[in-house]
């Protein structure tokens with residue numbers, strides 16, 4: 209089986225490498241020449257555990273190829289996956305220009321039957337737009353007899369665990385219109401699900417909707433818990449206890465009940481906005497999801513507010529350590545990260561920032577430039593600071609040497625955006641502590 213994956217980002221590169229690992233011959237396509245040349249030499253453009261090995265091994269085994277030239281490989285393929293970006297426009301609409309550009313290239317150059325699969329997260333109805341565009345163009349080219357199928361195969365991998373998620377998915381959702389498409393997709397995914405075959409086939413519109421509904425549900429759980437946490441602080445309850453009590457109810461479950469300083473990343477924020485917009489386009493108001501977004505925007509300000517309250521608004525001239533810049537651990541992705549909201553607010557208030565992240569320093573620099581100090585490690589970041597704020601719960605932050613920190617910091621204050629520390633332990637080293645949803 210031969211497939212092309214167009215768009216070699218988090219989703220495209222991981223999918224391509226994992227399909228190749230299962231013996232499929234994969235060509236990853238991107239318009240970014242530097243990225244493709246780098247990949248040919250084993251340079252991985254993103255930080256993702258386990259990915260480098262997979263890419264290098266399969267490239268060397270001649271199962272994983274890289275190119276910028278989609279037309280040249282198109283007609284040698286059984287399937288083409290579209291895995292390009294779908295960022296937000298100003299009004300929240302998903303920008304489909306990258307998806308439609310790829311569809312146009314396929315339409316202009318295909319000469320053999322193909323299955324075209326949308327893997328990007330796209331609003332309901334997009335796969336049909338792709339289908340209609342290609343059909344129209346083929347007809348214009350006088351290729352009325354050339355057949356093709358479309359399918360929707362939304363991706364559910366998590367950054368930071370993308371390879372393991374892709375290799376052992378909870379389920380694979382596939383929207384199809386024809387038996388042929390169903391057969392091809394079944395064949396492609398069989399190796400991943402040998403033990404417990406869980407491809408859920410459905411119609412294309414439902415598959416597209418499933419992706420948004422899933423992300424919206426996960427974001428809802430986060431915002432719900434943040435709302436509960438904020439109330440816990442006010443009434444004197446401890447959200448860590450509340451979370452355990454709630455999560456052990458099998459109807460509720462434990463996942464995604466962790467309060468914090470808001471969700472970020474390249475998916476939840478934009479997908480929530482796109483869902484709200486899709487509903488508006490259909491004359492419907494998604495009130496729950498709108499509240500989810502509002503709560504999240506407010507939650508991203510919580511860490512700054514805690515600092516400001518501690519110093520009674522007198523922040524000018526202070527210096528703060530920020531541990532963690534990526535939107536979550538095990539990734540270098542800083543898109544819509546709570547750390548960026550925090551740092552921008554700190555800088556605006558005249559606070560100097562000393563930041564450290566195990567993987568995302570370079571990415572953060574692209575957004576923040578030279579406005580902050582990029583530290584070499586957690587202790588360098590904390591040196592001479594008036595507070596330590598932790599927006600991202602990287603493992604290496606979990607057990608720092610508090611004795612050292614108590615000596616090198618000016619003020620012993622820790623603001624814990626992910627509830628990874630213990631108040632009593634910190635108190636024993638003379639630190640004031642403020643977590644989320646605790647007194």
Ligand SMILES: NC(=O)c1ccc[n+]([C@@H]2O[C@H](COP(=O)([O-])OP(=O)(O)OC[C@H]3O[C@@H](n4cnc5c(N)ncnc54)[C@H](O)[C@@H]3O)[C@@H](O)[C@H]2O)c1
Nearest residue numbers: 215216217218219238239240292293294306328329363367
């Ligand atoms: N990142 C995630 O965790 C994740 C998870 C599930 C779904 N998704 C969805 O998958 C899609 C891709 O996300 P991503 O994070 O991988 O994006 P990304 O920004 O990391 O990668 C997109 C890639 O597409 C390339 N590209 C753009 N236009 C192109 C074109 N015309 N031809 C070839 N390549 C082109 C870009 O150069 C880039 O390398 C989005 O719709 C996203 O919502 C992402």
